[in-house]
Amino acid sequence: MxxxxxxxxxxxxxxSLAEEADRIEPADALPEIQARARSQRRPATRRPWVxxxxxxxxxxxxxxxxxxxxDDNARTAGDDQLAGSPGTTTSATGAPSSAMPTTAPAVPTPAPSAATRPPTSSAKTAPSVKGTPETMRSAAVPVYWLGEKVGTTTAEPTVRLYRTWTKIVDGRPALEAVRIMTSKDSGDPDYYSAWRGAQVSSVTRADGVVTVDFKQLPQTRLDEAAATVATQQLVYTVQGAMDNPRLPVQVTQQGRPGSALFGRIDTSRPFNRAQASKVQALVWIDNLADGQVTKSPLTVTGIAAAYEATLNWRATNLKTRETLAHYVSTKDGQAYSPFAIPLKLGPGEWRIEAYLVSAVDGTDTDTDSKTVFVK
The missing domain is CATH 1.20.5 (Single alpha-helices involved in coiled-coils or other helix-helix interfaces)
Known part of the structure; x- marks a missing residue:
């Protein structure tokens, strides 16, 4: 060796050992110990690895x-990576959907653990949810919301996922993110949650599956397309908070799977993340909050999947009706990619919009907007 x-x-x-050794202060009996050691010392082979x-x-x-x-300012890299490229494609029920192309190997569904198997006993006591809660000192984690898609067609769902960021301090990021998603406002009047009224009990991980257990599931009933996106609202939020977009997410109520979500979605199997282009908004602004007070000049940043990498923007003074409009290029075209819009605005209340233009009829589509107050 x-x-x-x-x-x-x-x-x-x-x-580390050297630092620990530096912290040790010898006791008064050190001379006696050394004397005993000298009297019993034997030659030893030098082996620094022992x-x-x-x-x-x-x-x-x-x-x-x-x-x-x-780092207090850490964000979930895995979440961003999946937003920019096709991932595993599954339906909201966790089973592969023929309508969604599978461009990546599907995440295998592990054998159900004790936490996810349907109960075999008629006992009234609810089974406990087994697994390990994941904790984190401090981090910014994503929370996903629903928003109506502008310029939609009847062949597409009318709702899409929009992402916001929230800081978790000394807590369980996934559990806190789900609590925000189920009980708080998004901070943007254009965003909402289909999970309002649900009561989450725990978020645990075991056997490669994340189990989100609810005391009460949401009572809202949705059509199938909206229910699929609403289910992915939970999946994206939990996986983003855990910084692992490939973890299957099992939904249980009081320890038992099987109840239907939104009157449509079977929860007997874990859910995988759907392909981003099927459920996520194609444009979102993520560095401004609605109603935020800011200074000029400012730069608006976000994510967009823009045709030919062209993103349009418009800024309107809500009092004077002064309007500025132009376009910027995203980093890549036809893929989720960052954008930056530099703006120099006068004082007042401004509505800032980022949007795509339909190649078919020239109408505005996929608009995300924020209203800000410029000093």
Missing amino acids: NDQPNDRFDELMRR LTVGAAAIGTAAAIGAFTVL
């Missing part, structure tokens, strides 16, 4: 701690 291993983990362990169990535990703990520090 090399006496001077060139390994980052070993180096981290050595540093560690005691206690030292190894200290070094491992220090190493884990060094790699699990989370």
